[in-house]
Amino acid sequence: MNSYDVAVIGSGPGGYVAAIRCAQLGMKTAIIEKYSTLGGTCLNVGCIPSKALLDSSHHYEDAIKHFEEHGIDIPGEVKVNLKQMIARKQAVVDQTTGGIDFLMKKNKIDVYEGLGSFKDATHITIKGKETTEIEAKNTIIATGSKPASLPFIKLDKERVITSTEALKLTEIPKHLIVIGGGVIGLELGQVYKRLGAEVTVIEYMDRIIPTMDSGLSKELNKVLKKQKFNINVSHKVKSVERKGKEVIVKADNKKGDEVEFKGDYCLVSVGRKPYTDGLNAEAAGVKLTERGQIEVNDHLQTSAKNIYAIGDVVKGAMLAHKAEEEGVFVAETLAGQKPHIDYNLIPGVVYTWPEVASVGQTEEQLKDAKVEYKVGSFPMRALGRSRASMDIDGFVKILADKKTDEILGVHMIGARAADMIAEAVVAMEYRASAEDISRMSHAHPTFTEAIKEAALAATDDRALHV
Structure with missing residues (x-):
């Protein structure tokens, strides 16, 4: 042995x-x-x-x-x-x-x-x-x-599928119904939306990516709707039935009325x-x-x-x-x-385009903890680099302690946010203030200039380019 x-x-x-x-x-x-x-x-x-x-x-x-x-x-x-x-x-x-x-x-x-x-x-x-x-x-x-699934859903792994099967489909769905508006559902939904599928997202909570800062949820929702996603929040799915090549999903909306969705594939992405x-x-x-x-x-x-x-x-x-x-x-x-x-400093990322990234505390968490904070935000469309690459959606938001200026949370949506969030993690690991970031030189033109500008906005409401 x-x-x-x-x-x-x-x-x-x-x-x-x-x-x-x-x-x-x-x-x-x-x-x-x-x-x-x-x-x-x-x-x-x-x-x-x-x-x-x-x-x-x-x-x-x-x-x-x-x-x-x-x-x-x-x-x-x-x-x-x-x-x-x-x-x-x-x-x-x-x-x-x-x-x-x-x-x-x-x-x-x-x-x-x-x-x-x-x-x-x-x-x-x-x-x-x-x-x-x-x-x-x-x-x-x-x-x-x-x-994970829901107790009443039968995953046949052909038409009613999980993320595993969604990664190896042999055809592009005509209408992909996605149950769950979290990371996995939105990423795979965007893959097939780009390839020509109609995509309908059904989310139980009152917003998509519900665990992230609500500002990010709101902006991503706006961007995805612009991309012609059908997004239905506050919908409780109650049945999923397959009939041949058709999948029928029934859900109750916020008012309690039954709503029916029909597609040829249904991706169940309600977590793991x-x-x-x-x-x-x-x-x-x-x-x-x-x-x-x-x-x-x-x-x-x-x-x-x-x-x-x-x-x-x-x-x-x-x-x-x-x-x-x-x-x-x-x-x-x-x-x-x-x-x-430091679990507070483990970033979360959604790899849609634009990308979504977050580290530290959200506004909702700071409000619940009764922490006094200030906000600095900067829109990506104000950057020369964003205009050059035609990636103008999104923003960077920095939350800092109102008294000490220590950075408490950084939330961003935009091109390359998944890579940019590392700057925020480094700053917070060393307990940097918003002013610390605002006084660091950022190469021009880059997407990361939005972080500097958001820090300027948080420090003294003095962003330079907006």
Whole structure:
């Protein structure tokens, strides 16, 4: 029987990063993955493939809508080759997951393919092509999550689908109904909207992206409606029925009236739930919460002292980069170091176009906490760089403490917001004030100038270009 200092169950961003950091710190490490490829949901059927399709569909939309204005004439009709688009997406996935294989070999991490389940707190049974048992002094559970549904919805994975199936459709939907106005639904909705589908979004809450700052929700709603999305908020879905190639969704609106939607595909994107199937956690003394999450303390330690859990399977936002931070945190804790994670400074991103990004506190949270704050906002359309690239939608908003000027939250929607949010994270990590950012030189012309201008607006209401 092989023995290890650390065994990691699950090879998503949290798991494989935890394994690498453990190996770097001198621990003999094993990683267990039930699928034939490493990388988990994110690399195989989540973050990476969805961004590949978003980029491909963006190119197509630019070709049919914007090339002419840029002085680019294309003879003949521009057509979508969905088969090639999906093939390119898969090539990106294969290259990325192959990179994880390389990193495992480079760091001398033993990889086991099969379903890992606890025999007890220090022994793990791996059921794959053969059944193997290993011994681990410590174990990190990184089994991730899977798409959630509603009790009355039957997912046939053909017409009533999850994000997994939406990433490999063989035809462009005529009318895609999206249940859920969160990140996944809006991103995949935009992919197929660009390719020619009619897209209807049905959201239970009173706004889309309901967990983000309401200003971002309002602006994204406006932009998507301009892109001809059908958005229905405050709608409670009560039935989803498939009849041949048609899907019928019935929902009650805010007034309580029944509304019916008909499409040829229905994407159910109502969130994700922790995945612990087959883990046999109780055999190791690992407790689960009522929500199915693994119970952990502030050190991400489970009720079994030598077993830790990270990522989507524990409390907090289900984000790949949050899982990565937790993986490093546990590895360094096991090595006797004293790492830290500031969960307030883990950014959230929606990869629609324009992109949406946020870090820190929202206005709603500051109001609830009765914190006195000031706001500085700057519209993207006022930037020369935005006009040059024709990306004029959106804004940057900075929330700062009214007395100390410390930045409490940064919320942005616009081109490259996903990349720009890192500046805000760095600033807040060092407890910068709005004035600190306002006095930093930002290259011209860039999208990040909007951050400087929003900081100027927050500092003394003295934005220069609006």
